[in-house]
Amino acid sequence: MENTTLFDVSVLESANVKNVIKEVCSLLEERGYNPVNQLVGYFMSGDPGYISSYKGARDKIMSIERSEILAYILREYLK
Numbered sequence: 623m624e625n626t627t628l629f630d631v632s633v634l635e636s637a638n639v640k641n642v643i644k645e646v647c648s649l650l651e652e653r654g655y656n657p658v659n660q661l662v663g664y665f666m667s668g669d670p671g672y673i674s675s676y677k678g679a680r681d682k683i684m685s686i687e688r689s690e691i692l693a694y695i696l697r698e699y700l701k
Contacts, residue, residue, distance in 0.1 A: 639694040642682050649679040665692060 647657035653676045663672035665688055673680045683691075 635690075636694055636697075639686055639691055642686055643691065643695075646673065646679045646683045649677050650674060652676065664688070 643661075647661070650657040650660050650673070653674050655674065660672045660674075661683075664670065664683065668688065670680050670684055673683050675681075
């Protein structure tokens, strides 16, 4: 009898969200912005203008739904 290996896609999705957040924060810092302030502005308003387009940061953050990012951050905080 073979054992079926279960694959949890949410683990990959979480890793992707984490990587995108880290990369965008790094790029915002490179440009001299406070990444926390910029991300909060983006999350609260939905306006992608809060995120610099420098090296594709805006496209990267917009590739993930804001609600998914916030859910990830909340899950990590509550751990």
